[in-house]
Amino acid sequence: GAVVSQHPSWVICKSGTSVKIECRSLDFQATTMFWYRQFPKQSLMLMATSNEGSKATYEQGVEKDKFLINHASLTLSTLTVTSAHPEDSSFYICSAGSPSVYNEQFFGPGTRLTVL
């Protein structure tokens, strides 16, 4: 149980285009999902907390207009990188909290974004 998927697993796009990444909780309902960014050989940095049915809470320094987060249902959150640039290239990982497993987050497999 508590499986989280991400789609796509990797994406290459041209500079200036927008890219959408999906995060799904497959076998549980997640009222809260988290989006992280990981640069090569570095740790995970929390970008935002996504709550179903409400606006996401962004961490300091994260541009909310650049990284659009939507949590439309209890099993799906999306991250859209708008007008992507090469510096947005990174590994993006989502996680979801399960109501039945208190205070544990379940992580998706990650999406590698490369902006040319």
Place this chain on the structure above:
Amino acid sequence: AQSVTQLDSQVPVFEEAPVELRCNYSSSVSVYLFWYVQYPNQGLQLLLKYLSGSTLVESINGFEAEFNKSQTSFHLRKPSVHISDTAEYFCAVVDRAAGNKLTFGGGTRVLVKP
């Protein structure tokens, strides 16, 4: 704000030798502690966690970690490593007074040599 320090960025170790990965966090009244493992180009997998109770927690694949409140540490150990343990290991903390947000350490890359 909570901070997590993993003192070793890389730990080379020979197969069947023991390994210890150090993790210290900034002081807090009440925390939950986690160790995650990340294999190349993959997401994070939970290795073990401390929520309450016994300060020594174990994983199914031979890792253990001990919560030391006085030293604000949660070091990870394995008495005998395998080649398959080669991965990145992240220590993470939830400050119970600050909601459910995880704060990660910088990670420790374990390289097991034959």
